[in-house]
Amino acid sequence: MNRKRTIGANIINLDSVDSTNSYASKMMSEDRLPEGTVIVAKTQHAGKGQDNNYWESAPFRNLTFSVVLYPDFLAVEKQFILNKFVALAVYDFVKSFIKKHKVSIKWPNDIYIDEKKVAGILINNTIRGNVFDYSIIGIGLNINQIKFNSEAPNPVSLINILKESLDLKNCLEKLCFFLEKRYFQLRSGQEGLLNSDYLQSMFRFQSFHKYKFKDKIIEAKITNISKVGKLILETRDSEKIECDIKEVSFIFKKH
Numbered sequence: 001m002n003r004k005r006t007i008g009a010n011i012i013n014l015d016s017v018d019s020t021n022s023y024a025s026k027m028m029s030e031d032r033l034p035e036g037t038v039i040v041a042k043t044q045h046a047g048k049g050q051d052n053n054y055w056e057s058a059p060f061r062n063l064t065f066s067v068v069l070y071p072d073f074l075a076v077e078k079q080f081i082l083n084k085f086v087a088l089a090v091y092d093f094v095k096s097f098i099k100k101h102k103v104s105i106k107w108p109n110d111i112y113i114d115e116k117k118v119a120g121i122l123i124n125n126t127i128r129g130n131v132f133d134y135s136i137i138g139i140g141l142n143i144n145q146i147k148f149n150s151e152a153p154n155p156v157s158l159i160n161i162l163k164e165s166l167d168l169k170n171c172l173e174k175l176c177f178f179l180e181k182r183y184f185q186l187r188s189g190q191e192g193l194l195n196s197d198y199l200q201s202m203f204r205f206q207s208f209h210k211y212k213f214k215d216k217i218i219e220a221k222i223t224n225i226s227k228v229g230k231l232i233l234e235t236r237d238s239e240k241i242e243c244d245i246k247e248v249s250f251i252f253k254k255h
Contacts, residue, residue: 006036007067007183008176014041016059020066021124021138028126028134033068036180040065040172061144062157063171067137067179073187076130080229082123083109084198085186086137089178090119091201093141096174097158097166106203107222107231108245111141115252116156118142143171154252199225203250208236210251213243217251 010033017023020039027033043059071082087109094111095103106112111119122138142157144165159165185194199205208221211233220233220241231243 005180007069007180008036008038008173010034010037011172012037012039014039016043016045017041019044019138020064021122021136024066024068024136024138025124028068028136032134035068035070037068038065038172038176039068058145060168063139063141063143063168063175065139065172067139069135069137069183071132071135071186074132076127076132077228078191079125079132080108080225080227081186081191081194082125082135082137083121083229084194085182086121086123086139086179087111088194088197088201089182090121090139090141090175092178092182093171093175094118094158096178098161101161103201104203104205105198105201106250107225108229110203112203113156113161116154117152118156118158139175141171141175143168195225212249212251213241214247 014020014023020041023041024033024037024039027039041064044064074081087105090111091103091105094113098113101113104112106117109121109123110117111121119139119141121140124136124138126133126135142155144159145157146159148155182194202222205222208219210217210219212218213220213233218233218235218241220235222231223234223240224232226232226242231248233241233243233248235241
């Protein structure tokens with residue numbers, strides 16, 4: 001299958017930037033970049049996570065980059081499937097290294113090794129009328145950072161697990177391969193496959209745990225994701241609850 005490669009065919013390398021998503025957004029306002037352009041920074045001094053949370057990344061030790069895509073084939077109401085394809089690609093990448101620990105996707109799009117976060121994803125969509133204009137997909141992946149100093153509750157890196165450092169250029173190449181593969185599945189209409197792979201890869205899928213839902217502690221299991229990306233929980237009394245990202249938080253055991 002000799003398809004022309006999209007993701008990673010054009011790479012912009014930066015030494016330092018506030019955030020690659022912000023940089024990509026500024027560039028897009030001036031001139032449209034080729035689809036699949038990757039903007040990678042050796043160091044970010046204002047990396048962002050979900051809800052404007054700070055993303056800690058030691059300089060020259062991790063992968064912090066953004067990808068520009070034009071998913072104009074996708075209906076706007078299906079935008080959550082962008083989360084799915086990207087999360088699955090990063091999950092595939094991490095799983096290719098980690099064999100003896102559980103790798104999973106914590107809703108909506110964090111990648112976990114056991115109970116610790118190894119990667120985060122932030123997607124900025126620009127919509128014009130009722131179609132996608134472009135998407136900027138930011139990925140932060142902990143590779144060679146040994147110690148974490150921020151208030152983040154549970155970070156981990158590949159070096160913490162593997163006990164050896166990895167070549168960042170090779171890692172980016174490999175991750176672009178997984179992104180390309182999953183993006184092709186999305187483009188070619190394989191949404192059923194992406195939906196089922198995402199569900200089967202989910203952190204805490206189908207097992208009971210405690211959650212904080214609208215300031216109340218509940219015990220429930222994750223059973224599904226709605227079409228618009230809401231988390232569907234089921235309590236021990238078989239009550240189904242649909243949660244938005246701001247309504248629910250995962251409760252972790254204190255070690």
